[in-house]
Amino acid sequence: MFVVTLKFSANKAKAPALMEGHNAWIRRGFDEGIFLLSGSTQPSAGGAVLAHNISRTDLEIRVQDDPFVVEDVVTVEILEITPGRTDERLAFLKA
Template identity: 75%
Template sequence: MFVVTLKFSASTARASALMEGHNAWIKQGFDDGIFLLAGSLLPRAGGAVLAHNTSRTDLEMRLQQDPFVAEGVVSADIFEIAPGRTDDRLAFLRG
């Protein structure tokens, strides 16, 4: 499982022009069964994605397809988590 943070860079002014493509990228991640959660980092710091059912290499390639990443609007950091204990509602994450 991965937590990805997408932190705004100095190029945030370009975000509005790329928002449609970024939202399509997020939708594709959910449609592909990779993204479990996507949302904003508050206050207005960027975004975050919870991903599973993928490898780090494939996730890195997927991130390069995000217009925000490709155009330098955000920088992406990936944190890999090996779930050891979860609430029963998240048991599917234990693998």
């Protein structure tokens, strides 16, 4: 499981023009069963994505397709988590 943080860079002003493509990238991640959660980080610092069912290498490749990354609107950090204990509702993450 991975937490991907997308922190706005100095090119944040380009974000509105790229939002449609960024949202399509997020939608694709959900449609393909990779993304579990996405949202904005506060206050207006960027965003974060919770991902699973993918290798780190494949996730790194996927992240490079985000228009925000392509156009240097955000910097990316990927945190890999090996779930050891979960609430019953999230037990599927341990698989």
